Amino acid sequence: MLEELLMAFINGILLGGVLALLAFGLNLIFGVVKIIHMAYGQFVMLGFYFIYYFHTAWHMPLLVAMAGGIVVMGLLGMLVQLLIINPLLNAPRLNQLLALASLIIVLENLAQVLWGADYRGIPISMPIIQFGDIFIRSSYLLAFLGAIATLGILYLFLHKTYFGLAIRSVAQDVEIAKGMGINPKVIYYITLAAGGALTGVVAAFFIPIYTVHPHFGASFTLMAFVIVVFGGMGNLMGGFISAFIIGVVTSITAVLTSTEVADILALVLFILMMMVRPQGILGAKA
Amino acid sequence: MKRNSTTSKIITVGVLLIIALAPLLATSEYMVHIGTLILLWAFVSTAWAYMARFGLVSLGHGVFLGIGAYIPVMLFNYYGVSPWLGMLAGVGAAVLVAAILGYSCFRFGLIGDYFALVTLAMAEVVSLAIVACREVTGGSLGCTLKASVGWASFQFDDKRYFYYIIFVFLLLALYIWRLIDKSRMRLALTAIEESELAASSMGVSIIRFKMGITLLSAGLTAMGGVLYAQYITYINPGTISGVGVSLSTCFKAILGGMFNIFGPLAGSAIMVSLEEYFRISFDTGFLGVSEIIFGVVLLVMIIFLPKGIVGSVSEWLNKRFGVARS
Amino acid sequence: MLTVDAIDTYYGEFQALEGVSLKVEKGQTVIVVGPNGAGKSTLLKTILGLQKARTGSIKFQGEEISGLAPHKVVERGISMVPEGGRVFPDLSVQDNLRVGSYNPVARPNAQRQMEQIFSLFPILSDRKRQAAGSLSGGERQMLAIARSLMSCPQLIMLDEPSLGLAPLVVNMVFDFIQQMKKEGYAILLVEQNANKALKVADYAYLVESGKLVYEGDRDSFDKNPYIKTAYLGL
Ligand SMILES: Nc1ncnc2c1ncn2[C@@H]1O[C@H](COP(=O)(O)OP(=O)(O)OP(=O)(O)O)[C@@H](O)[C@H]1O
Ligand SMILES: [Mg+2]
Numbered sequence: 001m002l003e004e005l006l007m008a009f010i011n012g013i014l015l016g017g018v019l020a021l022l023a024f025g026l027n028l029i030f031g032v033v034k035i036i037h038m039a040y041g042q043f044v045m046l047g048f049y050f051i052y053y054f055h056t057a058w059h060m061p062l063l064v065a066m067a068g069g070i071v072v073m074g075l076l077g078m079l080v081q082l083l084i085i086n087p088l089l090n091a092p093r094l095n096q097l098l099a100l101a102s103l104i105i106v107l108e109n110l111a112q113v114l115w116g117a118d119y120r121g122i123p124i125s126m127p128i129i130q131f132g133d134i135f136i137r138s139s140y141l142l143a144f145l146g147a148i149a150t151l152g153i154l155y156l157f158l159h160k161t162y163f164g165l166a167i168r169s170v171a172q173d174v175e176i177a178k179g180m181g182i183n184p185k186v187i188y189y190i191t192l193a194a195g196g197a198l199t200g201v202v203a204a205f206f207i208p209i210y211t212v213h214p215h216f217g218a219s220f221t222l223m224a225f226v227i228v229v230f231g232g233m234g235n236l237m238g239g240f241i242s243a244f245i246i247g248v249v250t251s252i253t254a255v256l257t258s259t260e261v262a263d264i265l266a267l268v269l270f271i272l273m274m275m276v277r278p279q280g281i282l283g284a285k286a
Numbered sequence: 287m288k289r290n291s292t293t294s295k296i297i298t299v300g301v302l303l304i305i306a307l308a309p310l311l312a313t314s315e316y317m318v319h320i321g322t323l324i325l326l327w328a329f330v331s332t333a334w335a336y337m338a339r340f341g342l343v344s345l346g347h348g349v350f351l352g353i354g355a356y357i358p359v360m361l362f363n364y365y366g367v368s369p370w371l372g373m374l375a376g377v378g379a380a381v382l383v384a385a386i387l388g389y390s391c392f393r394f395g396l397i398g399d400y401f402a403l404v405t406l407a408m409a410e411v412v413s414l415a416i417v418a419c420r421e422v423t424g425g426s427l428g429c430t431l432k433a434s435v436g437w438a439s440f441q442f443d444d445k446r447y448f449y450y451i452i453f454v455f456l457l458l459a460l461y462i463w464r465l466i467d468k469s470r471m472r473l474a475l476t477a478i479e480e481s482e483l484a485a486s487s488m489g490v491s492i493i494r495f496k497m498g499i500t501l502l503s504a505g506l507t508a509m510g511g512v513l514y515a516q517y518i519t520y521i522n523p524g525t526i527s528g529v530g531v532s533l534s535t536c537f538k539a540i541l542g543g544m545f546n547i548f549g550p551l552a553g554s555a556i557m558v559s560l561e562e563y564f565r566i567s568f569d570t571g572f573l574g575v576s577e578i579i580f581g582v583v584l585l586v587m588i589i590f591l592p593k594g595i596v597g598s599v600s601e602w603l604n605k606r607f608g609v610a611r612s
Numbered sequence: 613m614l615t616v617d618a619i620d621t622y623y624g625e626f627q628a629l630e631g632v633s634l635k636v637e638k639g640q641t642v643i644v645v646g647p648n649g650a651g652k653s654t655l656l657k658t659i660l661g662l663q664k665a666r667t668g669s670i671k672f673q674g675e676e677i678s679g680l681a682p683h684k685v686v687e688r689g690i691s692m693v694p695e696g697g698r699v700f701p702d703l704s705v706q707d708n709l710r711v712g713s714y715n716p717v718a719r720p721n722a723q724r725q726m727e728q729i730f731s732l733f734p735i736l737s738d739r740k741r742q743a744a745g746s747l748s749g750g751e752r753q754m755l756a757i758a759r760s761l762m763s764c765p766q767l768i769m770l771d772e773p774s775l776g777l778a779p780l781v782v783n784m785v786f787d788f789i790q791q792m793k794k795e796g797y798a799i800l801l802v803e804q805n806a807n808k809a810l811k812v813a814d815y816a817y818l819v820e821s822g823k824l825v826y827e828g829d830r831d832s833f834d835k836n837p838y839i840k841t842a843y844l845g846l
Binding site: 139162165166168169172173176177178179180181182183 | 660662681682683686688692696698699700701703707710711712714715718719728759763841
């Protein structure tokens with residue numbers, strides 16, 4: 001039992017890394033464009049399908065297919081900005097929310113029409129690493145390391161480039177940023193493209209772990225939400241920390257009870273957090 | 287309002303007459319079935335719009351649909367409890383849950399998109415809970431209501447029964463809408479929606495009025511769940527609880543226009559017909575095409591016609607001819 | 613250099629500016645005074661393109677700029693110090709300055725410009741890694757002014773830079789404006805502190821409820837009896 005819990009803990013940490021990456025994208029979009037991307041998990045689903053399709057139908061080598069998936073998802077992110085977010089930039093928040101929620105319907109059914117309702121995946125066998133009584137799946141470890149590396153690159157992008165600087169300043173005060181000569185529309189496109197590409201990256205890490213189906217994304221949307229709210233909406237550091245907390249808590253709960261109960265627990269945490277401490281674990285009292 | 291009340295009365299009576307007479311003109315059982323579905327979803331989304339039109343946009347009405355659908359079915363299947371009692375239990379449970387959830391939301395001042403997100407999460411919690419209790423509920427595979435025809439078990443062979451029963455419930459929901467419009471509640475809720483601070487300083491008890499409309503909406507929605515289960519006789523968490531049905535309930539009302547008494551009815555009619563049309567014309571190979579079109583239509587609506595079809599049409603009529611919104 | 617001709621600016625249905633015209637010549641310091649809500653900030657925002665003028669024209673160096681997006685206006689050489697010294701609170705002092713040089717015209721000189729600014733404002737140099745939100749009010753105002761210099765502007769617009777500052781700091785701010793003037797920048801200064809502002813002004817305008825009600829050079833302002841009692845507190 002103790003080994004099982006320890007393994008659940010380790011898996012929670014490893015999966016937490018990927019969740020941190022996912023939540024980072026959602027958080028960035030919220031922080032910069034002030035929009036809650038309701039269909040973010042569905043983007044991961046699409047990314048998965050694209051990689052699958054490029055690899056199996058167009059016979060691209062896996063790594064090339066992954067790169068292709070990432071690029072396509074980045075472009076799709078920009079398309080969402082162009083077609084949905086731009087026209088709604090000054091609309092009530094609720095309309096933005098509902099528009100992106102209807103995007104969920106479009107994307108899930110699009111996947112169903114294009115690829116059918118069956119589970120699809122690319123079979124890759126990756127070794128299991130053993131430390132004494134502890135077994136670690138190398139696919140999880142790889143995803144974790146890759147996610148952390150991606151986060152590092154994103155950090156450097158945000159802090160060492162002019163675009164990163166512009167993104168951070170638009171997030172803080174759009175009007176003044178405009179006065180500095182920044183065109184926020186361009187920044188929004190970059191943000192959505194980065195957010196879209198991130199879903200492609202997450203999908204690439206998920207390839208050896210999961211199989212995909214049209215409703216694959218829903219649980220990830222919720223998971224990313226839970227993490228983002230837990231860490232404080234728009235707070236990138238808070239999101240990073242809470243990804244690991246949520247990852248470990250759900251992973252251990254799933255071992256002790258069932259995955260549904262683990263998900264329920266995460267959602268209940270989300271609801272309580274929204275009620276009692278909407279600024280998140282790290283946020284200052286508003 | 288008064289000036290044009292005859293026009294809107296004529297429209298109202300006309301619409302209701304058409305609905306009442308439709309089954310007599312229907313050429314097939316199938317058409318009655320579609321009509322029943324339209325009325326059922328119209329009933330549910332009308333109840334949803336009670337809250338939404340005062341700014342309480344819930345994305346979690348699947349909570350009440352699920353509770354309303356599952357409790358009577360479980361009671362009947364396992365203990366043979368009459369669905370008439372089960373109905374009371376289901377609606378009662380939903381109202382109780384609404385009281386707890388609503389109170390916590392309003393107590394902590396959740397409004398707008400935060401309220402929407404929290405209710406969305408609640409819908410998912412209920413759906414997951416139904417799956418988690420798979421020994422009893424059948425999990426994600428769902429369960430079938432034990433067949434037993436007659437008034438005592440609230441199941442009928444002739445589809446017309448449910449058509450008219452649900453029609454009566456829809457009438458009730460529309461009547462309550464009218465009552466709300468005439469009552470103090472409407473004034474209070476409108477004031478609250480405009481500014482909570484100003485309303486509370488005017489002595490309006492915000493939580494009480496929000497709770498009132500929430501319990502009403504939840505109770506009727508749960509009744510919709512009961513009717514769905516009795517009519518379809520098969521329920522599963524994916525179709526009658528959770529995020530999917532919650533969103534589609536609210537989208538029907540938005541499509542038609544949630545600020546107009548006939549908006550949800552119009553939205554349900556359009557959506558259910560559209561769904562059926564695409565299901566038939568595209569067959570199973572293209573399962574999902576209708577939803578894609580529906581989703582795109584919704585997006586276009588939210589972007590270009592945020593008041594919904596009925597709302598926009600009546601606004602346009604208003605401008606053109608001075609006809610009142612009903 | 614800057615010619616504003618009969619502009620009307622609206623917020624929805626509300627008209628905030630009505631037929632306002634003004635001129636700033638090369639190297640000149642022009643001030644706009646007026647009570648709260650007169651439309652002074654709106655005027656600056658309209659010039660920068662943050663608000664659209666419904667009618668009228670705005671010319672900068674002979675070219676029409678009204679209707680341009682703010683980032684285009686900044687590129688042409690206008691920069692603004694926003695009201696209340698609004699800086700980016702979570703960015704470091706250094707990053708705040710760097711944002712100022714975001715536009716492609718200014719970017720190549722950013723490093724040199726920043727060094728110059730640090731020698732002008734040693735306080736900012738000392739705090740360059742500190743978050744701007746942790747600066748004092750006066751330091752924040754200084755940072756906002758310094759940031760506006762980063763975009764290599766020819767015209768600097770300042771929106772009530774002395775607002776809410778202690779007298780000593782106010783003097784520092786005006787000393788600095790004086791110095792910018794000497795360096796040849798054209799300055800458009802909005803102020804409620806008319807006494808101080810007139811001391812640096814070559815030409816002045818008075819705005820009340822969205823309309824220009826008086827204009828003239830320093831002497832004619834000083835002598836006008838209405839302005840004397842209402843704005844100079846004499
Ligand atoms: N975003 C806005 N929306 C609507 N009205 C506005 C907005 N900003 C300013 N106003 C109105 O426009 C008028 C002019 O405002 P403005 O901020 O330009 O005044 P000001 O002269 O800068 O005042 P102050 O000295 O207080 O800064 C005011 O009546 C104000 O209420
Ligand atoms: Mg002002």
